[in-house]
Amino acid sequence: MQVRYVFDPDLSQAGGRLARRLIPVLAERLALKAEALGGSLPPAWKDFYELASKPLLNPQVQLFQGPTDQFRPQALLWNVLIEPDRLPAGADEIWVFSAEAAQRLNASNPAELPIKVLPLAAGNLEPAGPLPLELGPGQLLFCSQPSLASLEAVLRAYLPLCADRAELTLVLHLAETEDVEAQLLQLLDQLAAASGISLDVINLETWIGPLEAGAYTALLERAAALLAPAGPMQALEALKLGKPVLGLEYSLLGLSAELTPARLLTALDASPASLARPEPDLLLDLAEAIQHEVERIEREVDFDARAARWRQASERADSGRKQKYSLFHSDYQEPEMQARRQWHLRYAKLFSGVPGDVLDIGCGSGIFLELMRELGMPACGVDPDPDMVEVCKGLGLQALAGDERLLSQWQSESLGGIHASHVIEHVDGSRAIALIENAFRALRPGGKLIVRTPNWRSAEVRHEGFWLDITHIRPYPLPLLQQVFSDAGFEIDQHGFEEFGWKDTYLVGRKPDVSELGSTGGNHGE
Structure with missing residues (x-):
């Protein structure tokens, strides 16, 4: 069975780093073609050119790992989304890395799409580069998010600490750029006023827009804790560095969604030695699970009937032309x-x-x-x-x-x-x-x-x-x-x-x- 693996090549995102490790392993097990979103391969991916230019005359499965809003279903293929943030139209099934993610997606799953939980693995962080911001010598909390959606809980936990922890800085990275700065300032004003905290005592550094992969690693290494990661892959990377992770529910890693000032203080005051914890690397388990799922799809899906329906629809659209x-x-x-x-x-x-x-x-x-x-x-x-x-x-x-x-x-x-x-x-x-x-x-x-x-x-x-x-x-x-x-x-x-x-x-x-x-x-x- 021929498989298209469509991925986001952005190595500043955990999904891109996982794809870089996972694709070569899958290519040894499946007739697989790697396809970067946007078409062209960035310089860091040039060694994947052979897999990216591999011709597949009749692929049957599309594995999509990237921003959900860039997913484009292919009518003749079985469309699988890996770790999406929501359920888009056109998907045939969903693969996630946690029972919590499956439960969240099932809550808004009227089409009753199959949702499979696969073993969790993470990519390799890029070597640390220069810090993208001028930061003082004090402790850092780091939060990297695609948008403002999850920041209110982070700020509610952080703001009460500002008066007594003058050396503490929160670094926010927001990949979204449209109107983010104005919205962030408005949110800060509201929360500071509600908490009776002056904006003058808040140490907050922001980086809005794309972040170099090496700069992300440098910030994570410098941070005392990672707050509200965008998903379990990002959390696993931080845990491998011995960084506490707060604000994400993931039972297999012992993580809780609870994010309070008290939990932040506990993480900040813990010794690095007490935080060190070996995390299993399940990359081969993940590759084996994907191989088994693809084989299941080959057994269960009637691709001939799917192609016949597509041809009928195409013939109707072409009539009279x-x-x-x-x-x-x-x-x-x-x-x-x-x-x-x-x-x-x-x-x-x-x-x-x-x-x-x-x-x-x-x-x-x-x-x-x-x-x-x-x-x-x-x-x-x-x-x-x-x-x-x-x-x-x-x-x-x-x-x-x-x-x-x-x-x-x-x-x-x-x-x-x-x-x-x-x-x-x-x-x-x-x-x-x-x-x-x-x-x-x-x-x-x-x-x-x-x-x-x-x-x-x-x-x-x-x-x-x-x-x-x-x-x-x-x-x-x-x-x-x-x-x-x-x-x-x-x-x-x-x-x-x-x-x-x-x-x-x-x-x-x-x-x-x-x-x-x-x-x-x-x-x-x-």
């Missing part, structure tokens, strides 16, 4: 990619931020794939020449043997982009239409198709240049390609003629999002 063309038929042979490296770079950059991997049809010796690797964007290629496929593999690139017809085997809505440079002129009209329609089917909403082909308006191309390649079948003038793109359902973002070389024709088509499809009534050919 397609039309026929006059076609020419001929055999063809895919050429090697001949365009120069700098010509490809402008098109490679257009795939930045697409919602998935990029497929290079007619990848040749891998010029475009090398550029994608340098840009950190996962990509694989197909080429009918087995020698070219071996050249790509020798360069450490992902490539499969085949021509543009292999696209028909790609799972629907599984790709973020498709690049076809000097391919379409090597096929007849029926295969050209099939290429573009299969591209539309295989792309996720928001995905892009880029096609380049000789410019038939150029007299030099028309009279001689086009026919110097014996494998050319027929030209595709720009107006014809625009019509075929539109009839297939694409919105055309860019089109025209290049300023360099043979001034090739190019088109950039984008598959509309669902909201755009609804606004046009489903007829994209008009």
